[in-house]
Amino acid sequence: MRHTLRGQTLTVYLSGELDHHSASQIRQELDALIRDSRARRLVLDLSSLTFMDSSGIGVILGRYNQMARRGGSLAVRKPSSQINRIFDLSGVYQIVERL
Amino acid sequence: MNGNKMDLRFSALPENEAFARLAVSAFVLPLNPNLEEMEDVKTAVSEAVTNAIIHGYQGKGGEVRLQAQYDGESKSLCVEISDEGVGIADIQKAREPLFTSRPDLERSGMGFAVMESFMDQLEVQSALGKGTKVRMTKRFT
Numbered sequence: 001m002r003h004t005l006r007g008q009t010l011t012v013y014l015s016g017e018l019d020h021h022s023a024s025q026i027r028q029e030l031d032a033l034i035r036d037s038r039a040r041r042l043v044l045d046l047s048s049l050t051f052m053d054s055s056g057i058g059v060i061l062g063r064y065n066q067m068a069r070r071g072g073s074l075a076v077r078k079p080s081s082q083i084n085r086i087f088d089l090s091g092v093y094q095i096v097e098r099l
Numbered sequence: 100m101n102g103n104k105m106d107l108r109f110s111a112l113p114e115n116e117a118f119a120r121l122a123v124s125a126f127v128l129p130l131n132p133n134l135e136e137m138e139d140v141k142t143a144v145s146e147a148v149t150n151a152i153i154h155g156y157q158g159k160g161g162e163v164r165l166q167a168q169y170d171g172e173s174k175s176l177c178v179e180i181s182d183e184g185v186g187i188a189d190i191q192k193a194r195e196p197l198f199t200s201r202p203d204l205e206r207s208g209m210g211f212a213v214m215e216s217f218m219d220q221l222e223v224q225s226a227l228g229k230g231t232k233v234r235m236t237k238r239f240t
Binding site: 017086 | 113114116117120135138139141142145146149152153196197204205206207209210212213216217
């Protein structure tokens with residue numbers, strides 16, 4: 001999973017499709033990166049994510065909770081319009097910032 | 100071009116979530132949907148098939164049936180996803196946004212809300228111990 005760590009900001013580039021099938025591996029990889037980097041801010045770059053259904057909401061809110069427990073925050077950037085509609089519908093932007 | 104239909108049965112395995120949405124998107128191609136309409140259908144099908152696998156069969160496997168038909172004149176599509184799993188005790192409750200029976204799996208409870216919002220019509224029939232059928236329709240521009 002491509003990622004960069006600048007200061008306390010961990011940016012992870014998600015690619016491919018995020019559904020129930022791929023969610024468990026993506027979740028595991030993200031959790032390992034969060035743990036190892038000790039970042040205070042997680043930015044998920046979605047520009048190469050070609051598909052996401054509501055399974056992705058679970059993944060994102062789960063990571064939001066993890067970051068919040070560490071006193072940190074989560075933001076997403078460059079969601080496709082399809083993904084953005086799912087975020088809007090789910091109220092994700094009430095707690096997750098869109099960059 | 101008149102009517103067209105398809106009827107697929109596949110194992111209730113997570114890897115078939117992608118298969119199901121790709122099968123439907125290939126099937127509707129002759130209707131020339133725009134990109135957004137195509138994404139709508141793929142997303143809704145993905146939600147319904149995932150529900151069948153996780154909730155209907157509780158991850159223990161079974162068979163999912165995916166039927167679709169369209170009318171070329173009216174450009175209207177009807178998709179049905181059915182399982183013979185445990186069924187839904189309270190459909191009203193299940194359809195409420197953010198309600199999930201599986202918070203342990205980090206499910207968001209948004210599946211039915213997404214189907215409802217991305218398609219024109221959503222109908223859910225379910226019987227405990229017998230299974231669930233989700234019927235969705237959408238008319239393309």
